[in-house]
Amino acid sequence: MTSSPDSPSTTLVIGAGGRHGGTGSHVVRRLREHDHAVRVLVRTDDERAQQVRALGVQIVVGDLLDNRTLDAAVHGADTVYFTYPVAPGIVQAAANLAAAIRRAGTTPRVVVMSMAVAAANSPSGLGRAQWAAEEVLSWAGLEPTVLRVKALFYENIALLHGESIRRTGGFANSFGEAEVPWISGLDAADLAVAALTDPARYPRGATLYPQGATVRSHADIATLIGEETGAPVRYTPVSAGEWQRELEELAQSGTASSVNVAMAQHISAVGAMFSQLPSPPPIDITELTDAIGRKPQTFAEFLRENRQQFVAAADR
Numbered sequence: 001m002t003s004s005p006d007s008p009s010t011t012l013v014i015g016a017g018g019r020h021g022g023t024g025s026h027v028v029r030r031l032r033e034h035d036h037a038v039r040v041l042v043r044t045d046d047e048r049a050q051q052v053r054a055l056g057v058q059i060v061v062g063d064l065l066d067n068r069t070l071d072a073a074v075h076g077a078d079t080v081y082f083t084y085p086v087a088p089g090i091v092q093a094a095a096n097l098a099a100a101i102r103r104a105g106t107t108p109r110v111v112v113m114s115m116a117v118a119a120a121n122s123p124s125g126l127g128r129a130q131w132a133a134e135e136v137l138s139w140a141g142l143e144p145t146v147l148r149v150k151a152l153f154y155e156n157i158a159l160l161h162g163e164s165i166r167r168t169g170g171f172a173n174s175f176g177e178a179e180v181p182w183i184s185g186l187d188a189a190d191l192a193v194a195a196l197t198d199p200a201r202y203p204r205g206a207t208l209y210p211q212g213a214t215v216r217s218h219a220d221i222a223t224l225i226g227e228e229t230g231a232p233v234r235y236t237p238v239s240a241g242e243w244q245r246e247l248e249e250l251a252q253s254g255t256a257s258s259v260n261v262a263m264a265q266h267i268s269a270v271g272a273m274f275s276q277l278p279s280p281p282p283i284d285i286t287e288l289t290d291a292i293g294r295k296p297q298t299f300a301e302f303l304r305e306n307r308q309q310f311v312a313a314a315d316r
Contacts, residue, residue, distance in 0.1 A: 014080065026190070090133040107142070117130075160173070174240040221235070239272075245264075
């Protein structure tokens with residue numbers, strides 16, 4: 001155990017500053033709402049760290065890619081939430097985290113926010129890396145609870161296509177006419193909180209595949225955005241190669257700071273895979289609703305809250 005029965009438990013949250021889905025920051029807020037002691041690992045004690053500190057959490061500066069900086073973060077932590085950006089480096093990060101925990105001589109519960117395409121033979125390079133990172137944590141004896149959420153984040157649309165929609169009134173990708181499962185970052189975060197706080201339901205060593213909240217094609221999404229903004233939005237299917245090149249250009253332009261070259265390969269390959277799959281069955285949100293304690297956010301609700309990300313500045 002990492003604490004005595006009389007001492008409060010501490011959850012270490014890794015990835016609270018992430019922008020893609022933002023599950024880490026949501027997890028921190030949810031845990032603090034329930035008076036859990038939270039420690040957050042940040043690379044820089046900057047404005048985002050200050051915002052998290054204001055929630056009443058302990059901030060520890062360290063870098064998952066620098067093994068020497070992690071001892072203070074893991075010391076005394078009973079539970080660890082591990083998420084990593086959609087970017088290279090997750091295998092080294094997992095190895096460094098495991099090494100720091102082993103040095104501490106503790107056995108915290110580790111909950112990993114993963115992706116459904118995490119597999120040894122995934123068409124996505126990042127999907128293969130995610131799988132390898134989870135294997136590393138398992139080999140280290142940590143028996144992680146892995147949430148391979150079977151859905152894309154609503155936030156993907158703003159991240160990958162918001163700039164194009166604002167500038168041209170349309171967007172393109174390699175998903176084609178495929179219907180795709182979706183979930184909001186907030187709901188995925190609440191799944192993680194459930195896994196962190198309910199070990200009986202989410203046991204060590206389990207790899208789970210939670211369903212999303214809805215199934216929508218990208219053409220459906222274009223229609224929904226148009227209805228919310230009052231301006232038609234076009235969706236155009238393109239090849240994986242064409243979309244990958246477009247995303248690489250976006251990454252190099254610096255317009256979207258969270259987009260990188262590895263992400264470009266990842267999501268374009270995932271899109272091409274989905275374009276060849278049969279339509280998924282309708283989603284029953286009963287299990288998700290039960291897990292997070294409320295009805296999941298709909299796409300329309302997400303768009304309403306994030307309308308400004310799809311409207312040109314002159315039209316706001």
